Amino acid sequence: MTKRPYFYFMESKEEITRLEIKTDPVAVRRQALWCGVKPGLRVLDAGCGPGKTTDILYKMIQPRGEILGVDYSEARIAYAQDRYGHVPNMDFLLGDLRDPLNGIGPFDLIWVRFVLEYNRNESASIVGNLTSFLKPDGCLCLMDLDNNSLTHYPLTTGTAEVLQAFVRRMEQDFDFDPFAGRKLYSYLYDLDFRDIQVEMAAHHLIYGDNMRKEERFNWMKKFEVILKKMPEVFDSYPGGIETFQEDISRFFKDPRRFAYTPLILCKGVKPRAGSSANR
Template identity: 55%
Template structure:
């Protein structure tokens, strides 16, 4: 399958930067933070089966695509789609497998044409980066599902807003950061609660929903989580100098305070994940 080029990756009309977390280590962060068993559980719940033709929308570096592939073997096919050239190149090198796993460069905010239809479309942690266009993306995805096929949306709710116990300056800074990410970077920390309504609005049938903890931290946290959260905090500090510069002791103070909160075994933190799946109706059903 040929890939589109990405001159429209940075869409200045909708947002300053297309993907909030973009940086040279993003493929690594996405791989390290992936809990393979959790993805397998999610895939089972969503109903991936041998022989299916699946689309992984916003596939990132392709690790999750490769996990989903386990479920559709034999005779299944999975196409990973992402708008990041770097991620698609990485995924192609590491996970592409002729006739079984392919990757395709495309911005999901634009309709997907000429790639056929799918038995199941999976979109995990991608709508949250497209606050303004999330409903439009869901419609675009629905248009390439075969009648009776499944659309599975997986995303977080209260993303980054459920930490205890934060100092007052840290709490104010985090809430201010999330507010700016919403308005300036098209990020939606409350996307999880919207997934059911998106499926409802496009007339999906047999909609089911599942609520689980994506993160649940208390006591000691592992190295992978430390790496993931350090990267998130560094990205916030890098993108939002207007908030970080007025934080007591600036960027250094912000990163130091977050680390001492996050590494303190007394801390409690969780992130709800919501998964919704629904079937595309048959015409005239």
């Protein structure tokens, strides 16, 4: 099979480290409980990154559970296999969720966290693809952020304008969706999923001195990667990129600042053949 070209907006040689550091096991377990992850299930971790979430979910589905992690990054799949994959019933597969990926199903539950946002133009077709890997009555769980990078206060006018410009460029030129969260419900609705439920949580909720060092690392790394991808956004920023980085770093250190990012969780049960609950 020929590999489709892909562009992953956050790609950098430190992406494995960023994902390992920023993934909060307590939050993942809370989200997974809401999704109905429990012992004995066969689960697909779609867009598994370096396998940290796969490992957390694996422990929650024991005894007798099985999990497959799929990602289109060779580096992240190799790392996941090496770091987490030496246990029975956990496998990793190099694959693109935009492709049919024949023969990997069926699954009781498919977990898709922070993946559709990197596939703005193909999110709906990926969700359709994933649905075909679910058992009848299987559960599809979609999780993405909304208003990504836009919810910081107080910002100077210049900083706010730069963030708005980022977001526009992410959407137009990098297939990234800063508003992916609000779209999840419609994907399941359009495919006639049953018992659709939506939950909203704060992925980031930062004020006073409560910013974890992992969160600070993640934000600064995010900006570092983004800045390299669209340096022209800073042409009109007084002092250019370096000053922007200093300003944003000062913002995160200021105990008066307030920042949040909504995480939308959406789950539904696969419709039986021939049913059309939502039309």
